[in-house]
Amino acid sequence: MIQSLLIANRGEIACRIIRTARRLGIRTVAVYSDADADALHVRSADEAVHIGPSPARDSYLVGEKIIAAAKATGAEAIHPGYGFLSENAEFARGVIDAGLVWVGPDPASITAMGLKDAAKQLMSDAGVPVTPGYMGENQDPAFLAQEAAKIGYPVLIKAVAGGGGKGMRLVEKAGDFADALASCQREASASFGNAHVLIEKYILSPRHIEVQIFGDRHGNVVHLFERDCSLQRRHQKVIEEAPAPGMDARTRAAVCRAAVDAAKAVDYVGAGTIEFIADGSEGLRADRIWFMEMNTRLQVEHPVTEEITGQDLVEWQLRVASGEPLPKRQEELSITGWAMEARLYAEDPARGFLPSIGTLDTFEPGGGCRIDTGVQQGAEISPFYDPMIAKLIAHGPTRDAARSALAGALDDSAIWPLKTNAGFLVKALEHPDFVAARLDTGLIGREGDALMPPARPGEEALADAAAALSRGGGLAGFRLNAPVRMTGSFLLDGEEVTIAYDPREGGEGAEEVLVAEGGQVWRLTRWRAGGAGGADASDGAILSPMPGRIIAVAVAAGEKVIKGQKLLTLEAMKMEHSLVAPFDGTIAELNASEGAQVSEGALLVKIEKAE
Structure with missing residues (x-):
């Protein structure tokens, strides 16, 4: 077994890897940028090395600095986590050439599956069904527009080196193609250094089904069943679950077999995910599920697979990288219950989901479920990295039990002063279509307004908060045999509001209180003349x-x-x-x-x- 491990990542996934490594008795080394000097993953590791300025391009994306840190600290292996350099074949080769253990697939496998067009061709040759589209070298905009017309709208433009929802555009009519192509190529070039795109048919009732696979160096490849990641916003996964709703045994066997075949086609070693797109218009059927892409790394949503199988996938990665065979054979793996994960972001749904940046003065995720996070109360959320602050994962005997537990944990979350998407996630989990498992990737796009959390708390919550601000003074408004009610002016997140409340329930005369409801948090303060309202662009x-x-x-x-x-x-x-x-x-x-x-x-x- 590996004895020392450098984690070439940050935040939640770095903390996640450190937990398993510590349980296995492995010494851990963290790396950090200027912005992460006091981050949780830095304080959790046995040792930490500074690798550069805050921008990722100057720190977490500089492979030479990471390899040098591993050598300087005597680390035996490097785990890339997800994102950053996790699917960079050149970095993987550099790690191996430096005499270190790479906790991931062979560089050749990363290269083979790293470009979506080449991967689709490889899968097609291996007999794995793929979606129709154009995957050629000709990147002339006029030619690509012709190919899109041949495929038939709507189509997806996808960066061949893309991932995480970036470098992807849905185009519904020919007139929008040129602008969408330019935007997609610009984003792809900035994010991945490669503007090359492919065009594929957009499935009208698409469901995103993916299969967790694992291979070792002894010729073994197994699957750990499927996940459903259909609830997405702008191609970014929002809520993931395992198993997939409506997946019968016959269809599961077919799609998991295709995933194993895909992994074997590239002699895959380690953790990987085979992603499929399914036409869900007639339920999940084996003949309406097509290969989309392969992610040659651990996925953000891997905890739901861990919860239903009882396996630690990071431990599997470390054992395989150490040369051991897979911990379980296929017949030893089974599904127990249901698991569901929500990605909690520091972002403001009311402002188009713009990231919310600053200090987490209050960070209290709800209880009753697993919480994977890379932050603590008092942490700084910077503008340099992805704004995901935690993953909440619920496991229960049934889908509805897991869903209810997850919604409850989000509902009970209190995070301030940064805005989060917790209220939006609660609304999504409680939407009738999600409850009934009527899923497709367009659900959030269609129901966006219905999923927006309320702009202010309910009257009862406001009345309780106003009473908490009260000094419990006189009984203005008193009538015999009638409840005592007072009406006062307050500031709710800086906006003046009028609230009726019972002064007999007054608190200690606080200057401000936090109002938490439905996963959202507001600040209620005493009104003072001159109090500022919210800003907008009404003045231009x-x-x-x-x-x-x-x-x-x-x-x-x-x-x-x-x-x-x-x-x-x-x-x-x-x-x-x-x-x-x-x-x-x-x-x-x-x-x-x-x-x-x-x-x-x-x-x-x-x-x-x-x-």
């Missing part, structure tokens, strides 16, 4: 919603614009955000240039309203 001032880099400017000073017209595109936390005109008018001031770094709240554009 377009402010940067967060720190980031301007990657495109679509207007010029003096130009006339119409409501909803795109003004510029901001790249932050690995995502593109478009800022649009709030009304018809003229660009009176433009403080944005392509490539410029901007801070949160910076005035980017000023629009004079049309008369």
Whole structure:
């Protein structure tokens, strides 16, 4: 067994790997950037090495620094986690050439499956069913548009080196193809250093089914059953579960067999996931499930597989990397109960899911389920990395039991002052279609408004909070044999509100209280004259919603614009955000240039309203 391990990652997955390594008696080494100097994974490891400035391109994506850190600390092996360099064949080869153990598949397997077009061709040759589309070398926009027309709209444009929902665009009609292609290629180039794309048919009732596979160096390959990751927002997984609802034994056998065949086709070693797209319009059927791509690493959603199988997949990775055979044979693996995972992000659904950056003054995820996190109360959420702060995983005897437990844990979560998607996740888990397992990847897109959490707490919660702010003073409003009610003005997250409450339930006269309900948290404070309300763009001032880099400017000073017209595109936390005109008018001031770094709240554009 490996005796010492460097984790070439950060946050939740680094902490997750450290937990298993410690249980196995393996010494751990963390790496960290400037922004992560006091991070939980750094404090959890036996040793930690600084590897550079905060931007990932200067630290976590610099393979030479990571390998040097492993050598300097005497680490025997490197585990890449997920993201960053986990599917970088060149880095894997560098680790091996340095005489270190690479906890992952062979570089040749990563290369074979790393490009979506080549992988699909390889799978087709191996007899694994693939979705129809264009996977050729010709990247001329006009030619790609012709191929899209041949396939038939709607189509998906996908970066061949993409992943995590990035470098992917749905195009529903020919007129939108050129803009979508340019945006996809730009994002793919920035995120993966490769602008090459493929085009494939978009399945109208798609379900995302994936199979966890594992191989060793003794010729063994097994599957650990399937996961359903159909609940997605903009191609990013939101809630994952295992097993897949509606998967009968015959279909499970067929799709899992195809996954094992896919792994064997590239002599796969270690943990991997074979992703399939299914046409769910007539339920899950073996003849309507096609290979989509392979992820040659551990997945974010691996805990749901661990929960239903009782296996520690990180331990499996470490044992396989140490040269041991797989811990279990296929016939020794079975499904017990149901598991469901939600990704908790520091982001604000009310502001288009923009990441929320700052200090976690309060971080209290709800109980009753497994919580995988890389932060603690008081941690800083920076603009440099993905804003996922925790994964909540529930396991129960049935799907509904797991769903209810997960919703309850999210409902009980209290996180402040950063905004999170907890309320949105509760709404999603309680949506009638999700409850009934009527799933497809477009559910959130269709039901977006219905999934938005309320803008303010319920009246009962507000009344309790107002009473807690009260000093329990006189009985204004008293009537014999009637409840005592007072009406007062307060500030709810800076907005003035009027609340009726019972002063007899008053607290200690606090200056502010936090109101937690449905996974959301608001701050209620005493009203004072001059209290500021919320800011918006009603005066034509377009402010940067967060720190980031301007990657495109679509207007010029003096130009006339119409409501909803795109003004510029901001790249932050690995995502593109478009800022649009709030009304018809003229660009009176433009403080944005392509490539410029901007801070949160910076005035980017000023629009004079049309008369």
